[in-house]
Amino acid sequence: MYSITLAGHSVTVIQILGIAALLLATAAFLLSVSRGRRLALKKSGVTEDFQFQFERMAQALERLADQGASRLMQEAAQRSARNAAESPKRASVAEAEATQTGRIAYSMPGR
Numbered sequence: 001m002y003s004i005t006l007a008g009h010s011v012t013v014i015q016i017l018g019i020a021a022l023l024l025a026t027a028a029f030l031l032s033v034s035r036g037r038r039l040a041l042k043k044s045g046v047t048e049d050f051q052f053q054f055e056r057m058a059q060a061l062e063r064l065a066d067q068g069a070s071r072l073m074q075e076a077a078q079r080s081a082r083n084a085a086e087s088p089k090r091a092s093v094a095e096a097e098a099t100q101t102g103r104i105a106y107s108m109p110g111r
Helices: 013-036 045-101
Strands: 003-006 009-012
Touching: 003 013, 009 013
Parallel strands: none
Antiparallel strands: 003 009
């Protein structure tokens, strides 16, 4: 069986795997225990003031985020309206060229 010599001691692969499994199990156990603990603050005037201030900050951040998103949506709507207004012009020009030359236009602008 394969073994590694560390500091004068011979350690097998099975021993290394066993130690790794033990460390993994310990980490999983500690993680499950730590998630069970919650921090609870007693209600007081100070904690309620903190909560009120944090709510105001969160609402302000949401408004800022919504402004950027609504601005982007408004620009996209304006762009699509501009494109929709231009596409009938492009289509009519292509149709006029096709009827003048007697060819069928294979491209479909605006689609």
